[in-house]
Amino acid sequence: MVCPVRREAGASLGVVGTDKSRPESKPSEPDLANTSVGKRRRQTSSPLAFTPSLRGRRSRFRAPHVPGSHMFSTSPLDWGLVLLYFGFLAAVWAGALRRRSGALDYLVAGRRVTLPALVATLVATWYGGILGVGEYSWRHGLANWVVFGVPYYIGALLFAFVFAKRAREAQLYTLPDLLDRAYGRGPALMGALAVFVVAQPAAYVLMLGTLFAAMFGLPLAPCILAAALLSVFYIDKGGLRTVVLTDQVQFVLMYAGFVLSLVFLVAQHGALPFLRQHLPASHFQWHGGNPPQAIFVWYFIALSALVDPGFWQRAYAARDPKVARNAVL
Numbered sequence: 001m002v003c004p005v006r007r008e009a010g011a012s013l014g015v016v017g018t019d020k021s022r023p024e025s026k027p028s029e030p031d032l033a034n035t036s037v038g039k040r041r042r043q044t045s046s047p048l049a050f051t052p053s054l055r056g057r058r059s060r061f062r063a064p065h066v067p068g069s070h071m072f073s074t075s076p077l078d079w080g081l082v083l084l085y086f087g088f089l090a091a092v093w094a095g096a097l098r099r100r101s102g103a104l105d106y107l108v109a110g111r112r113v114t115l116p117a118l119v120a121t122l123v124a125t126w127y128g129g130i131l132g133v134g135e136y137s138w139r140h141g142l143a144n145w146v147v148f149g150v151p152y153y154i155g156a157l158l159f160a161f162v163f164a165k166r167a168r169e170a171q172l173y174t175l176p177d178l179l180d181r182a183y184g185r186g187p188a189l190m191g192a193l194a195v196f197v198v199a200q201p202a203a204y205v206l207m208l209g210t211l212f213a214a215m216f217g218l219p220l221a222p223c224i225l226a227a228a229l230l231s232v233f234y235i236d237k238g239g240l241r242t243v244v245l246t247d248q249v250q251f252v253l254m255y256a257g258f259v260l261s262l263v264f265l266v267a268q269h270g271a272l273p274f275l276r277q278h279l280p281a282s283h284f285q286w287h288g289g290n291p292p293q294a295i296f297v298w299y300f301i302a303l304s305a306l307v308d309p310g311f312w313q314r315a316y317a318a319r320d321p322k323v324a325r326n327a328v329l
Helices: 034-042 078-096 103-111 115-126 130-140 143-171 175-183 186-198 202-216 220-236 240-269 270-278 292-296 300-306 311-315 321-328
Strands: 052-053 060-062
Touching: 034 270, 052 186, 078 130, 078 240, 103 240, 103 311, 103 321, 115 311, 130 143, 143 292, 143 300, 143 321, 175 186, 175 270, 175 311, 186 311, 202 220, 240 292, 240 311, 292 300, 300 311, 300 321
Parallel strands: none
Antiparallel strands: 052 060
């Protein structure tokens, strides 16, 4: 089962200071004054670690001017891993150059994607908004599970049992192809426009550009441009096949990062007792201090999973209808 959170991928990365005047029943920021985060904040004049901005005549990246402080690790091992990953992308691109791809291979990877590969590419794609969901967890705590977890699990279940096998059996390439078969060219063109709007990767490019800005201390605008070029770099020649290949590596890196981060944080700060001591009580409530309508509206938004182009394309690319259904489950 996958949890699509990318709708919040473009959420702001800023963190607002604690407002002790607000009642605890409302969403509030955790009191981290005695933690390592709070200590680092007191060293700077701004509560924001960094503020990427495109407003004004010049875009700039404002980092805290603290001697010895860095937004990104200076460890040779960390930078070596980054360079190794970029080298892997370059190797994938070079391999794609030597391969001729027809429409079948480019759009749906020859319809030969196996169950493990399909699971990895679905998870890597739908967990692409991890920065946005991280901010929501910071602000509202466990409510993240009932906002970005349960609703999209329901949407994914409906897709798996209702559409996944049918999509693979249809032997098509895209959602507009399905509309063209059922309703003709006009609705198919309208569907293609809708898919373009829904699937545009602006949020992902912004996130990657923000990370580049944090890593290199460069202005945000050229970092966003570099992120867009990098994304095109490895899919231009290989299509979905290269996406599936790189998604498998990203799947491993993502979960390895989760596990290492969890182990490190528990070792440094402790587990549940630390959280209860430093977080407001609303973070442990199912609604996170939000009104019920702000929670339940996501159960309607999550139904967009039924027409998500990423699901349909990967269902088309599955080795067989059973793989298409089981990969979503």
